[in-house]
Amino acid sequence: MHNLRIVVVNPVAFDGDNDPAFAAQAARSNDLRIGLLQAGYNIIASLPADLYLPDRIAQLQPDMIIIDAESDARDVLEHVVIATRDARRAIVLFTEDDKKSSMEAAMAAGVSAYIVAGLQTARIKPVLEVAMARFNQEQKLLNELSDTKLKLADRKIIDRAKGLLMERQQLSEQDAYKKLRRLAMDKNLKLSEVAQRIIEANDLLG
Template sequence: MLNLRIVVVNPVAIEGDDDPSFTAQAARSHALRIALLEAGYNIIASLPADLYLPERIAQMQPDMIIIDAESDARDVLEHVVIATRDARRAIVLFTEDEKKSSMEAAMAAGVSAYIVAGLQTARIKPVLEVAMLRFNQDQKLLNELSDTKTKLADRKVIDRAKGLLMERQQLSEQDAYKKLRRLAMDKNLKLAEVAQRVLDANDLLS
């Protein structure tokens, strides 16, 4: 998994002469980049969590997004969630925030791994590998759930179309189903698509 295309997202920091938070975040960001590079990973960009983040992520198409936030990461996480709303990606959050509420919010938002004080180079590779495996497993489950919902919806449409044919053309359930299948084969369409067309045509004529 070392060929992962990674984008690192940091909080938007405003540099100041005596701003300790800026200095601390800059040091963390540098340490994380070094750890990732030493582990052999490909960092394609390091981006601020701003309004342009969704567009930049859409252009770069990374495999994984790493959030580096020393403390409260909610604002950064919101930007990343918006940026990955239409195309989900593995998200790993490195932080110093040990609050259970923050962990629960992050996992609910789709974070694959929540790592506290985990910038050591030796930990990077196993953390990212597990995060990617978990993300892929979650995606598989979501796809299976989506397929199940689609099949149920298709079945309802087909049953409605069968019922309509049975009522309008005095057909048995078996004959109505055969007619839908024959129409689907003739038009090279899915059975559910033909069934929907039958329902739509009836709506127009009624």
């Protein structure tokens, strides 16, 4: 678990010299970084939540993204969601925002763990382990759902191709299926790929 490649994302800072909010955020960020390093984690980058974030995350390919936002994290979360839209990753949000609406919005956006006032070093390791386990379980369910949808789509294509063979060549359903299998074996293609070609040929010929 400690071999996780982690990217920490912080809000964009505008005035680091005179802004008390910036000073508080900087202190939090430092505590988080120290806690991660003491727990043995590998921080590969600390990035601002700006327009370049999706490209940076795509280049770095982290295993986990940690958002460190003391208060309203919606803008930061929006950048992270965009950055992980095409390749999902475990997301952990450390914040001081304990509003239920904020937590629900974050979880709906794909956050694996929403941690309020949880920057104590001793908490970081179990929090990240639970977040990664939850993310892996969700990813497994999503993959299973995707496989099921794909199988259903393939079945519809095969059934349609069978229907065309039955209609055009006066075959029984069993014989039409056997013909599809034989064509797939002869051409070294999936059954659904042969079925799709039959459908496309039929559409071309009208």
